[in-house]
Amino acid sequence: PERAHRDADGRLVVAGIAVTELAERFGTPLYVVDESDARARAARILAAFEAAAASVGTTVTVYYAGKAFLSGAIVRWVTDAGLGVDVCTGGELAVALAAGTDPARIGFHGNNKSVAEIERAVAAGVGAIIIDSEVEIERVADAAARAGRVQRVRLRVNSGVHASTHEFLATAHEDQKFGVSLDRAVELGTRIRSHASLELLGLHCHIGSQIFDSAGFAESAERLLAAHAELSAAGPLPELNLGGGFGIAYTSADDPTPIEEIALGIAEAVASGCRAHGVAVPKLAFEPGRSVIGPAGITLYTVGTVKPVPIDGGWRHYASVDGGMSDNARTALYGADYSARIASRVSDAPPALFRVAGRHCESGDIVVDAEYLPHDVAPGDLLAVAATGAYCWSLANNYNHVPRPAVVAVRDGVARVIVRGETEADLLARDAGLDASDAAEGA
């Protein structure tokens, strides 16, 4: 988090607590989330989109994309800040509802929702179900009809724009599983309208993730607006949802455009597209996940072993920590870049090339691929890896029977567990083959 600093002893302090104290109290690996930082990010993102929407004469709804990191506490932080919540499974829906989210402020996504999930979402009264395929139109319409309700829906359209960081690729059809193709948006939107149990709010698209500027969103919006205009001519179409994907800095090499500028860029592109098509600027909606929670999280690890390995022209030092791809799969999965620092002390030893590795039985188990750390990194040092708030806990797994770490929220010098860590006993308890009764069966 931006507010982290060092105390007089060189220990990293987050939200008023030295991380050494957190490690002692809660153990490592440990996910730490700066609550004030997360709340402030949610508020800033909402304010940025509200200002941008107002500048083109419209309004906006911002949903927090729960897939980034969903827990009861986090749901309350983002809903307190005025965001809705986006979910994409029955499990995520259950968390959002249990945490007290107003169902009308929940959006329900997914490219393969079960009928049972659709029925739950309808019964809960979610504000919108995002229809992702042709076959889902009747599924949602029938579920709503059985429940005697009119369900509001959005139609997810694949705009053919795929974006990440500074680049976007625009094709006629993007080759991926989400949404319906742009050339069928009007036909399928019209079909949605033919069902008395459905109300079409608008079109939706999501073009990618970790995007640093507004160009891809602008291109995608322009493409959607032709279909939006055509559908608007036939009936009310109050909204346009442009998804999430706003990037964050993982290392000093990342320099995303401030969200205020991105929001304005998108709003202006929508407004000019609407002028060109002669339609009113719709109400806008966005679904940021990573940019709300990512920078607010760090992960603490304890170094267990350090091993110099000869490489071309020198040495690479492997510092192995007590977690790894089970608590942060992103490096192994996407080649993601992170940065690490010694968090328990400062060192003036000269820098050396390190690779922070995990404890799993796999050489791809890397947390930070390349980082210059003080040469004297040693067993017992605490390492902090920055910007792990998004898609780390949510992608966590039990590879090698490693229990998932706890999540601790820190605020004004106070730390509290917001998600209990797993224990080995938790993992063994689910293994039915270890039951005495099962053993008897086998005997």
Ligand code: LLP
């Ligand atoms: N809306 C929809 C429909 C999405 O599919 C996503 C993310 C979001 C919103 C939120 O995107 P964000 O603002 O967080 O970028 N596990 C990958 C990221 C997967 C994103 C999937 N969809 C990662 O760790 O990089």
